[in-house]
Amino acid sequence: xxxxxxxxxxxxxxxxxxxxxxxxxxxxxxxxxxxxxxxxxxxxxxxxxxxxxxxxxxxxxxxxxxxxxxxxxxxxxxxxxxxxxxxxxxxxxxxxxxxxxxxxxxxxxxxx
Amino acid sequence: xxxxxxxxxxxxxxxxxxxxxxxxxxxxxxxxxxxxxxxxxxxxxxxxxxxxxxxxxxxxxxxxxxxxxxxxxxxxxxxxxxxxxxxxxxxxxxxxxxxxxxxxxxxxxxxx
Numbered sequence: 085x086x087x088x089x090x091x092x093x094x095x096x097x098x099x100x101x102x103x104x105x106x107x108x109x110x111x112x113x114x115x116x117x118x119x120x121x122x123x124x125x126x127x128x129x130x131x132x133x134x135x136x137x138x139x140x141x142x143x144x145x146x147x148x149x150x151x152x153x154x155x156x157x158x159x160x161x162x163x164x165x166x167x168x169x170x171x172x173x174x175x176x177x178x179x180x181x182x183x184x185x186x187x188x189x190x191x192x193x194x195x196x
Numbered sequence: 197x198x199x200x201x202x203x204x205x206x207x208x209x210x211x212x213x214x215x216x217x218x219x220x221x222x223x224x225x226x227x228x229x230x231x232x233x234x235x236x237x238x239x240x241x242x243x244x245x246x247x248x249x250x251x252x253x254x255x256x257x258x259x260x261x262x263x264x265x266x267x268x269x270x271x272x273x274x275x276x277x278x279x280x281x282x283x284x285x286x287x288x289x290x291x292x293x294x295x296x297x298x299x300x301x302x303x304x305x306x307x308x
Binding site: 088090093114119125126128129132134172174176182183184185186187188189 | 236
């Protein structure tokens, strides 16, 4: 069974601070996605990374896929209260991209 | 355009009762998924379907059955509910490959 471990599990920071969330596995993934989920809603896609070493930026969010395609990170610069939510990584096994395995999640709270 | 619609939104069952959760998507997507979400465990895949008339087991299939008789609908059944099945259930769909998952807003199920 392929597992994705996220750290930290919880994070509470002040507005304006920077943070990094990690998504790690011992398995190789063909691609990895990051989602954000707000209370009472389903997750919404932020980004998909496909190539080892790939870096993608979405405004203040920077996503990186590890060189070996086993891990990923999400860095948020100058966090804002609107960034509050549950962040989930999801990996597609190399055997096929039709089945995504989700990480354990990081719950972020940004205080004004 | 409704996207992915789940019914019902909330349900309370007694141990041993049965029920069916309905997921409907209007995007003509091939792939559909059922996940459950429990605190600290992210999203775990129950069953999925890669096309009309096909279903496959995910990570935690025991106690659940599914059917995909029509391309737009994916049904999740609990034949004899147990307290361990208390969870939030999410349906998702996607067109193909590395494309993003579209999620419904979830069904909160409590089994007493």
